[in-house]
Amino acid sequence: MSGTFSALNAATTALWAQRRALDVAGQNIANVNTEGYSRQRADMQAIGGSAVPAFYSTSDGIGGGVSVEQVTRIRDAFLEGRGHTEHANYARLSTEAGALEQVETAFREPGDQGIQSLLADVWDGWEAVTNGPDTDATRAQVLQQMEALVGGLHFASASLKAQWNQTRENLTVLVDDVNAAAASIADLNQAIQRGNQTSLPVNSLVDQRDLLVMKLADQAGASVRHGKDGMVDVIVGGVTLVGGTSATKLAVAGSLDLAGTGTSPVRVVTAVGGHTVRPDGTAAGQLAAMNGIFPSYQSDLDALAKDFADAVNGVHTTGAYDKLGNPGIDVFESADGSPINASNIRVAFDDPALIAASGLPGAANTDSSKADEIAQLRSKAGGPDATYRRLVVQLGVEAAVANRGVQIQQVITTQIDASRESVAGVNLDEEMTNMLSYQHAYAAAGRLVSTIDEMLDVLINRTGRVGL
Incomplete structure (x- = not known):
């Protein structure tokens, strides 16, 4: 029985x-x-x-x-770790490629409003002065074309600065989001610990925590270290962002404008103690853009503006005479008294008669040798045109390499995600x-x-x- x-x-x-x-x-x-x-x-x-x-x-x-x-x-812990790494790499490369695309937008190349086209118009204007030095129309036209080029340089410089400022704001928002996610992970750690200790189901809580960790991997390159009672520590840039049930806050430090990145680069630090954190993911891409990409191309643009001004001024003030027979003066100057750069360059005068086209003293002569000399700067080895072409080619190559890297990393990330999905x-x-x-x-x-x-x-x- x-x-x-x-x-x-x-x-x-x-x-x-x-x-x-x-x-x-x-x-x-x-x-x-x-x-x-x-x-x-x-x-x-x-x-x-x-x-x-x-x-x-x-x-x-x-x-x-x-x-x-x-x-x-x-879940497969190994695949999850690979997922964190590959997602961070993809986010970093995508952000850097996006920054280079923004630089291309600032230069507006190729296009009718790009600096290359504006430079060509300036040289064409000086050639027109060479062919008609005795008419005010050609002189006024070249002044207008130089004003357009100055405006193009101002636009490119302002665009780079605006993109830098926007990137810094985005980084600040991202760091705040990282802090909020870290606090949520710490709270979930505590709930999971209590659930495991009392034999209550915690699977849904662990899913929520893993989703936040993957989000952190995208944003800052997080990795995890498993502890007791189901808790995890989250490490970002060598710093323990979440340790058990406590979270460390991060902050953004460094220059507040593009010009100051050379002496005080933007960085992510711990809110307490100010220890430098070296994140991966989107944050790393944003830091690379602010400390490397934007300052580098801003510096190249400033050098182009100065070289162009020096080249034209050098010819215009050396043995050159304007329509009234007076010695030529500088065509370009700084608007604020500092060395000429892309943001402060301006045309020094607006009177067509001050265009020094002649290489012979005396008023009302038809010599145009100096105007022709300036026009020939377009083909000078190491001149403004050659410098700018190298800059544009460099930008195009870097952007193409960055986009190719993003495509390759996207394939890798997709494969890892597919493997994770096949398990979980x-x-x-x-x-x-x-x-x-x-x-x-x-x-x-x-x-x-x-x-x-x-x-x-x-x-x-x-x-x-x-x-x-």
């Missing part, structure tokens, strides 16, 4: 276990489109008989049924197969209960009538 009732208990545990497994499969199916969800699996274990017999009692060795020991969250993602075909398996097991356990019930009915209600 005791064996019969133990079989009934085994059937009962089977019904409970298969129903629990069906619940888990249903949870997986319900969250097939939930971002960050990791599929779960009901781990079953046989309930064994007593290993040590008690007085007047021995085990029959069959066991006591089945139990769901735990609901396991399926929900496969509806697999879940349907599991559901059928659990359903048949549940039906079989129910049939076992019916069979035992019939056996007990025969034993209890019919066996006693045999002797009557």
